[in-house]
Amino acid sequence: MFTRKIAAIAATLALLAGAAPAQELSFGAMSTPPVQGWMSSDIGEAWSQGYKGRGASITVIDDFSSRNYLAGRLTGGWTIGTHGVMTYFQSALVAPEARFRIQDFTNTRSVRLTRNFDVINLSYGMFAADGYDVNNIWWGAREGSVINHARTGNALVVKAAGNDGVAVGTATAYGDQDYLASALIGTRSALFVGALDRNGSVEAPASMAWYSNTAGSDERVQDQFLTVGVDSSRLGLAGTSFAAPIISGYGAILHSKFRTATPTDIANRLLETARTDTVVNYDPSVYGRGEASLSRALAPAAIR
């Protein structure tokens, strides 16, 4: 089985055994960055008041050490870095006051939970030839721990849906399958995140990005599937790799409001408040529960 970063620009990466624990980073020590053009207007509204993710810990498992670099316009100008630098930086821009831990692909240790509210961002997949029974896969410590956290509901696990244009949990045109996605289907606190071609609105609804995996006909996946805009014309990057960090940031922001909510509560909240009127021809087999809406997730159902 091999790891594949879920970006439009795919790169091969050899898995190496590692011993270093996840590295802790704190973006909050820097001045709060402004709302970026690729972000939903929801984020700007959320930023006008609030803690922007304080109290949450986002673990980003990704490639931080290879020599495969991407260039993206995360802050207007061009940022160059590894796939992991991009996904970490993106989630840090959405939830700058969260605490961050980065775990390089070379570090295959299990992902330990913090004392904070834990979010785990997975902008990668674990691919092997189609046909294995996902229940009989012997997972390594890292993926095994992540799957377990999602099953027990101890962490919000945010998984990029994939860029093969197929339904989550099914074989790609190359005959392989993302078994990490398959293993997360039906778990309590995992979300799959697909990419829209931009941030949608009622006046200008968005479409599924051409490359994005969809929810498919499995109702369990549909009930775990969200979409967000990945506006490549503004971001300079494409791929569901850059959809997942947005939802990871949303999860952290939601936690800063609902401090006693569990990861499962936060996942359900994002799913329940997703919009179906901001996407073109809403169909649950394509968009799952719809386009994530941070403002609706933060708002009460009724007030008097």
Added chain:
Amino acid sequence: MIFKNGIFFQDIGRCVAASLLAVVVHVSAAGATSLLEETHLINVTLGSDLSSIPSSARSEGYELSGGASISFDDWYQVRTPDLRLEFLTEIRSDLGFIWGFGTGEYGEKYRIDPSLKIGLLYTAPVGDNGLFSLRVTTRIGGHLRERACTADYGEIGGVQRVNCRLAATPLEPRETLQYLWDERPGDRLQASVGLMFRF
């Protein structure tokens, strides 16, 4: 607790009003006539310096989690405006007693307490054409206070008391209560010195 709920000032307002009424009833007819002759209405205003705070919120709003729109217009619309009257009663030719009251302002989610204004105006000639004046007033009451809302966040947050305006922000619901308006009037203590020359 009584003070926090604003009843204290309301009670003061009522006591003052009752006292004033008692004074008016019990003074002799001649005294009352004299007092009235020496009393002048010097200012009438509708609304206070604090009225602009709820008024500016009226244009705002947000969406509920289900998509329904919430407008602040009804919540912060003036139901009863604050009528403020100010009188000057001459005590001596160079000294006047300033007094007045405000009825208070009410909206669905806020109120400005009734208020009482008292003070003194002292004048003294400066040369043949000049007049020096010193005016000191204080306003008791007149606080702006905002009422909390009850918001239902469903399974994730339950039913909680919140600041109506901030219920949809990332702030914790209970923390929003710290941002309820609780503003003192801007004219709770005013002193002014004037010097006027006629030429």
